[in-house]
Amino acid sequence: xGEEVERREFTRADRTRYRTRVxxxxxxxARMLTEARFEADQPMAGLEIELNLxxxxxxxxxxxxxxxxxxxxxxxxxxxxxFNIEINVPPRQLTGRGLTSFEDSVRAALNHAQxxxxxxxxxxxMIGILPTLRPEHATRENLSENPRYSLLEEEILxxxxxxxxxxxxxxxxxxxxxxxxxxxxxxxxxxxxxxxxPEDFAAYWNAAQAIAGIQVAVGANSPFLFGRRLVAESRIxxxxxxxxxxxxxxxxxxVRPRVWFGERWITSIFDLFEENTRYFPxxxxxxxxxxxAEVLAAGGVPKLEELRLxxxxxxxWNRPVYxxxxxxxxxxxENRVLPAGPTVLDTMANAAFFAGLVRALADADRxxxxxxxxxxxxxxxxxxxxxxxxxxxxxxGIGRVSVVxxxxxxxxxxxxxxxxxxxxxxxxxxxxxxxxERRCVRAANGATWQTAEVAGLEASGSxxxxxxxxxxxxxxxxxxxxxPVHTWEAVSG
Numbered sequence: 001x002g003e004e005v006e007r008r009e010f011t012r013a014d015r016t017r018y019r020t021r022v023x024x025x026x027x028x029x030a031r032m033l034t035e036a037r038f039e040a041d042q043p044m045a046g047l048e049i050e051l052n053l054x055x056x057x058x059x060x061x062x063x064x065x066x067x068x069x070x071x072x073x074x075x076x077x078x079x080x081x082x083f084n085i086e087i088n089v090p091p092r093q094l095t096g097r098g099l100t101s102f103e104d105s106v107r108a109a110l111n112h113a114q115x116x117x118x119x120x121x122x123x124x125x126m127i128g129i130l131p132t133l134r135p136e137h138a139t140r141e142n143l144s145e146n147p148r149y150s151l152l153e154e155e156i157l158x159x160x161x162x163x164x165x166x167x168x169x170x171x172x173x174x175x176x177x178x179x180x181x182x183x184x185x186x187x188x189x190x191x192x193x194x195x196x197x198p199e200d201f202a203a204y205w206n207a208a209q210a211i212a213g214i215q216v217a218v219g220a221n222s223p224f225l226f227g228r229r230l231v232a233e234s235r236i237x238x239x240x241x242x243x244x245x246x247x248x249x250x251x252x253x254x255v256r257p258r259v260w261f262g263e264r265w266i267t268s269i270f271d272l273f274e275e276n277t278r279y280f281p282x283x284x285x286x287x288x289x290x291x292x293a294e295v296l297a298a299g300g301v302p303k304l305e306e307l308r309l310x311x312x313x314x315x316x317w318n319r320p321v322y323x324x325x326x327x328x329x330x331x332x333x334e335n336r337v338l339p340a341g342p343t344v345l346d347t348m349a350n351a352a353f354f355a356g357l358v359r360a361l362a363d364a365d366r367x368x369x370x371x372x373x374x375x376x377x378x379x380x381x382x383x384x385x386x387x388x389x390x391x392x393x394x395x396x397g398i399g400r401v402s403v404v405x406x407x408x409x410x411x412x413x414x415x416x417x418x419x420x421x422x423x424x425x426x427x428x429x430x431x432x433x434x435x436x437e438r439r440c441v442r443a444a445n446g447a448t449w450q451t452a453e454v455a456g457l458e459a460s461g462s463x464x465x466x467x468x469x470x471x472x473x474x475x476x477x478x479x480x481x482x483x484p485v486h487t488w489e490a491v492s493g
Contacts (some may be wrong), residue, residue, distance in 0.1 A: 010155075010285050018285030018306060021292075028292040029322065030270055032329065033198050037301075039195035039328040046091040046332070047102055049340055050188040052125040053083045053131075053218065055179035058472050059120045060130055060137050064144060070116040078144045081185025083130070083137070085111045087113070091193070091325075094355060096420045098430060101350045107170075107482070110209040110344065111350045113478075116453040123358075126347075126479055128222030128235045128339025128446070129186050131468040133192050135226050138182040148284070152313070153181045155283040159245035168237045170386065171451075184242035186225060189234040193321065195330050199322070200362060200386030201269040205334050206369045208318040209262065211354070213380030213393055214411065218439060219350045220388035221446030221485075224454070227464055231446040233390025233414040235339055243312065243315065256280070257317040261378050265302035265369045270329055272320040275309055283313040302327050313437055315383070333358075337381075342446040342475070342485040349484070351433035352419060356429070357411055359418030371396035388447045389439070403441040412437055439486045450475070452490035460491070 033039070053061040060066075060083035067085055068076055079086045089105055092098050114124050126161060133271075143149045163177040196204045220232035231237065240259040256263075256279045266272060286309060291303035301324055321332040338350050361368050369377075372394070380393040384403065391403045398406065412433055419429040437444055450471060457467035478488050 005112065006054045006404075014285045014287070015282055017287055019307040021287050022277055022282070022310050025292050025302075025304040026270075026273055028295075028302055029273060029294050029307065031296060031302060032302075033268065033270060036198070037329060038198055039325070039330040040200075040342075042093060042196070043195040043197075044091040044325075044330075045098065045102075045351075045355065046193035046196065047089040047347075048086055049088045049089075049106065049126065049347065050079055050084060051113075051340065052127065052130040052188055053085065054123045054130070054132070054472075054476075055361070057478075058120065058123075058132050058469055060133055062121060062137075062142050065212060066120055067113075067117050067122055070120040071113045072116070073112065076113060078146050079185070080149055081138075082142045082144055082146060082183060084144070084185055084188065085113075087355055088241065091195075094419075095426055096423065097425055098259075099348055099352055099428055101196060102351070104345055105479045107344050107346070113376040123476065124345050125476060126188075126341035127341075127472075127473070127475065128188060128220075128233065128341065129225050129238070130188070130471045131224045131450070131475075132446065133226065134464050135176060135178075135183075138178065138185065138285065140179070140180040140182060142182060142185075143180070146364065151284060155264075156243055156245050158182055159281070159283070161247055161453070163478050164242055166241050168225070168228075168230045168234060168241070169488050170234070171254055172230060173226045174226060174228045174230060176226070178242070179389050181242055184239055187222075187239045187242075188340040189235065190340050190347055190350065191276060192335040192338070192354055193332045194335070194355060194358065195332050198269065198331060201331050201333070202266045202271075203362035203367065205269070205272070205318055205320065206359050206367065207358040208333055208335055208354075209265070209374075210368050210372060210377050211357055211411070212317055212375065213382070213384035213391070214403055214407065215335075215350070215354060215384070216381065216444050217384035217388055217393070218353070218436060218445060219338050219346075220384070220400065220409060221341050221450070223388075223447040223451050224468060227468065229451060229454070231386045232391075233339060233385045236337075236385045239315070258283075259317075261317055261381055262374070264374050270318045272316070273307065273322075276314045280310070280314050282310060295381050301327060339446070341481055342449070342488075343482045345435060345482050345484050349432045352424075352432035352437045353412075354430070355422060356415035356418035356424075356433070358463070360414040360423050361418075363418075368396055371415075376378060389443050389445050404443055407440045408437065435486070436485045438484070443484045444488075446485050449485055449488050449490055456491035
């Protein structure tokens with residue numbers, strides 16, 4: 001989302017030219033898929049983690065430019081809000097001790113970043129939604145300096161034609177209007193990337209969709225927004241609503257949202273790019289000088305910049321990615337459902353669970369999606385968002401079942417099998433999946449800890465604002481300990 005673009009005005013001619021370029025890119029991608037031009041022999045994995053900056057009072061620190069200058073590490077980049085930064089961990093293979101390598105790299109980078117940020121009067125918080133964030137922080141003035149963000153905001157608001165409505169009804173209800181997309185900056189996520197072959201992409205994407213609700217339930221870490229306790233993973237509905245380009249009338253007509261779970265299983269990555277082109281108008285109609293068809297005909301690798309930019313403005317929870325590394329194109333599934341945190345160890349356990357489970361499901365003789373409706377997957381996602389680790393979901397061959405029972409009985413063994421297929425070392429598999437197992441045994445994750453901690457503080461006489469601030473202070477101490485969240489005790493525990 002943070003790719004640099006120049007500030008500019010868009011004309012009708014820009015949009016017409018861009019649409020033509022996107023469709024040309026789609027045709028070129030179709031040819032490339034039939035000609036097997038993609039790197040897939042040594043698949044890589046990637047990881048991105050979005051972070052919040054906090055000041056000495058644990059309020060959001062609107063100083064990401066200062067933080068990035070102090071950290072001075074190209075792994076770190078801006079995000080939407082001035083209180084956000086993101087770490088992009090260099091990709092690597094999962095084989096052997098790849099997951100531990102990721103973990104060591106993330107911990108080293110975050111320790112360095114924390115040290116430099118502290119010296120500049122800030123701290124880092126790895127959490128789905130910063131509990132001390134208030135509506136007055138989510139203003140247009142606090143957009144990051146990158147012109148891409150202000151351009152996106154202008155185009156989203158122009159397409160919508162009215163202020164954004166945020167209406168989330170959970171344990172408590174939040175209803176508000178915003179004249180900016182800045183509430184979306186409250187959503188800080190973890191994205192896991194898996195490189196796959198064109199032939200395998202549909203199976204991996206379908207598998208990722210099938211387990212999205214379970215991932216959200218087990219990893220939920222965003223129960224509070226703007227002082228209200230909402231749903232277990234409030235980041236999901238907030239992101240859906242704060243970037244919604246549709247008026248109520250367009251919603252009633254069935255126009256698809258740009259933050260989208262999808263509506264069907266697929267047979268090729270082409271299905272997703274084609275849907276993007278067919279359903280969604282351009283937000284940033286910026287054209288490159290590349291003639292993609294000419295580059296392909298000459299034996300080169302087209303960048304497909306318009307197609308990729310358009311894809312980057314359709315916010316699927318599992319997004320298809322076309323990219324180039326070392327002059328060779330490849331495809332990735334970008335899994336976007338997980339919140340940031342609570343710890344690096346929890347993050348890597350979530351990533352291992354995802355990577356192992358989708359591998360096992362994608363390689364299965366009878367795919368789970370052949371026995372499960374897409375509607376059931378979508379309903380599982382909604383259940384995981386609302387109920388978190390206490391949710392009940394549907395699974396083929398079992399029926400309605402609690403998430404924890406499904407994970408313990410069925411999905412953890414599958415994830416273990418999948419990591420074995422990735423050739424991950426057994427001790428690494430055991431260490432990381434045990435974190436997921438213990439979370440389920442205790443029915444404890446970031447969302448349950450946050451809510452229990454705040455409830456305990458309020459029962460002791462604290463008001464909500466004080467309880468949230470006190471909870472966040474303790475959360476940050478435990479986050480830095482890297483002890484997994486299922487071991488944390490709340491003040492009421």
